[in-house]
Amino acid sequence: MDAYDEFSMLGDNAAEVGLGWDGPPSVVRRRVELPSGLGLSAIVWGDGPPRVVFVHGGAQNAHTWDTVALALGEPAVAIDLPGHGHSDWRPDHDYWPPSMAEDVAVAVRRLAPEAELVVGMSLGGLTAICLGARHPELVRSLAVVDVTPGTDHAKAEPIVEFISGPQTFDSFDDILARTVEFNPTRSESSLRRGIIHNAKELADGSWTWRWDPVRDWKMTGPDRPGGSPEFSELWTAVGQLRCPVVLYRGADSGVVGDEDVVELCRRQPDAEVVVVAGAGHSIQGDQPVELARLLAARLG
16 A cells, blocks of 8 residues: 555545545645543644534554545544544543543644534443533534434444454455445445545554554443443433533434434424434445535534
């Protein structure tokens, strides 16, 4: 593979969804040092004060938002969660949402203290909920992408199966083949870009993911068989939110059930729920331009 240039493929992102392209936007990677001595990495879009903060899902990274950020065209920050992308891995493998929210709070204060909107997807959505509950001054409006605390192992089974698969692959073609198998609605070109951002080649030519495969759910969350996560205790955080909330639900996803929507609206009566057609769990991957349109409407 050629040397990795993480911003060299943005033109391909734009072309694939029909966005205009006048050359590379202003985009840089930044690192934020944490009190623990570890660091969080983030991608900063634009030159002005960031209006939006993006938080990705488990086993993803900040580049999952590239096409959305291009379509939105607003100053923004996309954060790599602890143990993902270019952020440091935690020695204790604690990736429980309330814990990660504390590190994300440090990064938001440093990079986007006046952001108008926080957008969190899947594990990042649960982390953003905890961020809003614990640090309301940093979350003026919250968009949650296809997740609630009602998400459990059964609802997320296809995702868990993918994440629980092999951690190393003999070649790039092997890691691409597995990714295509689990994402049949996505184009191979988009998945290829995603792997280049989310995996790395080792000295022997094999490939491995850029995320920590060890998640000590037993230590950091409720004690579940096999360490599978149970997020229901985070409903309390939903009830503590004091900002506008919208849930974007993928029409083709089973990660959020109707009963979860009922519970969300019970705890947040003014919450909006928007079903995005043609999208599975990864709305930002399946319908990035539509998601950007929806987010732009919230910014006003």
